[in-house]
Amino acid sequence: MIDRQGTLQRRVRLLVWATIAYNVIEAAVALVEGARVSSTALIGFGLDSVVEVSAAAAVAWQFAAEDPERREKAALRFVAFSFFALAAYVSVESLRALLGLSEARESPIGIGLAVASLTVMPVLAWAQIRTGRELGSNSVVANAKQTLLCSYLSAALLVGLVLNAAFGWSWADPVAALVIAGFAVREGLEAWRGDPCCG
Template sequence: MATIRGAERDAEWIRAAGWARWLAWASLLWMCAEGAFGLWQGFTVGSISLIGWALGSAVEGLASVIVVWRFTGDRMLSETSERRAQRGVAISFWLIAPYIAVESVRNLLTGARPGTTVIGIALTAAALVLMPLLGWAKRRLGGRLNSRATAGEGTQNYLCAAQSAAVLLTLAVIALWPGGWWLDPAVGLVIAGVAVREGFQAWRGEDCGC
């Protein structure tokens, strides 16, 4: 098993790794709640953008699990584990895209109109505040640790914030103007496309920013 070079295994690096693991756990707890409530409300009102956003929470949760795995035990100092974690985060980006793309196209073709949800609006608004903070912290730690897996998880948080803004706007527009129903599947297609792109960048290791 290849290990991180000695110069990078100082006390500060170990502390940063601990913070990366702690933030991943915190993210995982939030994503579980976000995903559960998001799916509940999305299926209740028939909003594909909200369902896609909630499924994205599951994917982000998987990325958090991968980072926890990466920085636990002997894997903390393993370059091999870092590469595996990086690839795992990349794959997690791709898991969401097919379902969201298919459902978005179906809703555009059938004209399915989602309902409104106050809980969905509140949930996406909360994520819009929290996710950029988590993303900023994780990308800083990714640079300090030279960990593309950690930086990739942070990018997923930024992507979640962007999705939250789009879904929040969509839900608000639909609540005020039912004729804007088409925004819901359109935003779903954008979410699917961005997820595919970010997956390729993470796979190639372009996500570290360090």
Template sequence: MSSNVVSVKKGVNIEVVSIIWMVIEAAVAIGSGIIAHSLSLVAFGADSIIELIAGGVLLWRLTIEAQGASLARVKKAEKTSSWVVGIALLLLAADIVVASIDKLLTHQGAEATYMGMGLAVASGIIMPYLSRAKKQIGSEIGSKALRADGSCSIVCAYMAWTVLGGVVLTALLGWWWIDSIAALGLVYFVVKEGWEAVQEARGKEETCGCCH
């Protein structure tokens, strides 16, 4: 078995682990966010769902490569997925902005939850590990998409620590407005990912379906 085939199979395994974690992350973030009325947690969970879609397409591609089949039929699916993911992210960013402004104007704060704090800490630790693994394997098999997915995992870690900061400050200082501000802080990451996904769909080779 060639080293490239072994590396591709490693890529498949790491994507499976990543997808499983994205499912857990999305469910816990959205669930705890709704309970705590935390916009930043819900936004974090929604982004996880979108990353889950992108990861699923990449897993499909790697699986086909691992089976020795042609990747030609996957390229069209990747392009379609990039359009879907990109537009969804941009719409998510717009929704975050509108909801954040509404919460600030009506003085609606979020409640701190141990579940939300635990999730943010776990994501902040797990995602950098997944990022390193994806980038290493992506370099081994010459996959720009897998390396880009590794960069996306780092963005997820940044978002996790941003959410955690908002939750902690709400719990310790009672700053009702910090959740909305933290949610607005995530807009940069969401728009960046969305725009680059659209660029990927338009055929810009230097971009990826998630982020750099």
């Protein structure tokens, strides 16, 4: 049993670092491209990647301790605050875009990024959820749900970017961003309550 716990903790660390590496790349591409084409959805997606890196780092910090359970609540609180901050920023920027203060241009790079994330993120999330549940760790499952959220956000981002590119519907971009904000609030509340795991 002790050997299995050690194996699971090593797997958590490996998955966390894989998530961090992918999200650093994803954040850089999304933020630069989002700024270039004035896309609130892409910027929100990039900020979600930054939040995800922060949350993964919090889980890495938790599992660097001899007794990771003692750091569980602090890691969950950090994940929750990260979600709430993301939701607040994206909501404000989306409303500004819907009021006509900015208009997104089409972005083939953003579409490619969304497709790549739809491929990578579900695999990482599934592995994290499975490991976190076996380990009995709410913070690992909360972080995994944040990774899974990235898949939903990728789908919303893809729809918004494709509608803008195909039909010139620039309003689809901030609407997609508001979907991202809504998911972030929901996941933040779950992390705050410590619900994500292990009934």
